[in-house]
Amino acid sequence: MAKCQSCSAPLPANTQHCSYCGVRNDVDIHGKHDYRIVERESPRICPECNAILQSIELDIEPPLQIERCGTCYGLFFDPGEVEALLESSVMPVFSVNLELLGNINQDRYRRDKTVKYLKCPVCGTLMNRVVFGHRSGVVIDQCISHGVWLDGGEISHLLEWKKAGGQILDRKKQAERRQKQRRPADSRAEIEVLMERYGKQDNQADLLESVASLIFNVFE
Secondary structure (H helix, E strand, O other): EOOOOOOOOEEOOOOOOOOOOOOEOOOOOOOOOEEEEEEEOOEEEEEOOOOOOOOEOOOOOEEEEEEOOOOOOOEEEEEOOOOOOOOHHHOOOOOOOOHHHHHHHHOOOOOOOOOOOOEEEOOOOOOOOOOOOOOOEEEEEOOOOEEEOOOHHHHHHHHHHOOOOHHHHHHHHHHHHHHHHHHHHHHHHHHHHHHHHHOOOOOOOHHHHHHHHHHHHHHH
């Protein structure tokens, strides 16, 4: 059984709150990396507080350089770097713990956070607000060309989300979307084949029955 990092009391199952001292414990991951400052002043600007970002290098293999704000602790990742960090920081997960996932999102979700659009630290264009993954509880600010901004604490939220099996849920959801997008296109092609086959014959009843059956299967 996991123990509280503050008082060493046993933690209840699927929650990170200690019922004895009230401290919230981070999920047991090895994603809290040491880092070193590579460049104290990068050309990029924090979209939250307009401070000059620092370039830091995370102590992982291979090393990963990202931008960090020393004032609000937000992080800027180039395209693909968030996924790379999740991959290197969380051991492979093979099951989904829905109860733990729900508790993480309830604990981490910032209800008092003001919704606003931020400018890309590189090009200054307003970024899109995008949910990172299915049931992650994290809305990222994304510049399609230059990368992703995460507010302070959001990378820890994503690390815990993956540890609870959130990435498995997200991949399953993406597969379902691809399947739904594929079915209408495949079905249209089948309808065209049926039209060509039965168009040369007089059996229009068979044609209508086949097409109706195909349409029903698409939307069931």
